[in-house]
Amino acid sequence: MAKIDLERRAKIGRERRARTHAQIVEAGTVLLAQAPAKALTVDAVAEAAGLAKGTFYYHFQNIEELVSAVCAQLGQSFGDVLAPARTEMRDPIARLSFAFTQSLEKAISDTGWARLVVQTSQTRSEFGRSIRDNLKNEITEAIAQGRVTVQDPELATDILVGIWLQVTRGILERVAPPELSSQALEAALRAIGSARPKSRSP
Helix, strand or coil: CHHHHHHHHHHHHHHHHHHHHHHHHHHHHHHHCCCCHHHCCHHHHHHHHCCCHHHHHHHCCCHHHHHHHHHHHHHHHHHHHHCCHHHHCCCHHHHHHHHHHHHHHHHHHCHHHHHHHHHHCCCCCHHHHHHHHHHHHHHHHHHHCCCCCCCCHHHHHHHHHHHHHHHHHHHHHCCCCCCHHHHHHHHHHHHCCCCCCCCCCC
16 A cells, blocks of 8 residues: 555655646746846746745756757747648658748747747757758759759758748737738748749648
C-alpha cells in the first residue's frame, strides 16, 4: 500500500510541475506578444503567472530559456497550421505558397499569434531557424527546377521572409483587406522571379 501511495504522490507532483511549467510558458507567451524579448523580466513573468519569483527559477534558468520554450511552442503551432496538406504537395512552389498564405490567414484570424510571431522574429530562436531552413529548402529545389530567377537561395529566403513579416505587421496595424494573403503571395513570388503554380494538388 505504501508503494502505491508513493507512486501516486510522485505522479501528482509531476502533474503539478507540468501545470506550473505550462503556466509560466503561457505568461511568457502573453508578455512576448506585447513587447520584445529583451524587455522581458523574471519579475514580470512571475507576476503575470501569479507565482513566486523562486518558482520561475525552479523551471527555467533564465529568460532566454523561457523564450526558447515559447518559441518551441510557437513552432509547434506553426507546424499545425501547415500540416498535413503541405507535406502532401510535391511542387516546392506550391508548398511555399501554401505556407505563406496559410500563415497570413492564421495571423489575420489570431492577432495574438501574429504579435508573437513578429516579436520572436527579432530573436535568434530555433523557431526562426526552422522556418528559414524549411523555406530555403523549398527555394533551393525550385531553383534547381528553373522555377525561380533569383538564383541565391539565401537572398530569395530573405525576400520572402521580409515580405511575410512586413505583411504580418500590417495585419496588426490595420484591418486586413479581402484577398490580402493571395495578393501578398503574388507580390512575393514576383519578387523572387516565380509565379503561382497552376495547381496545388500533389
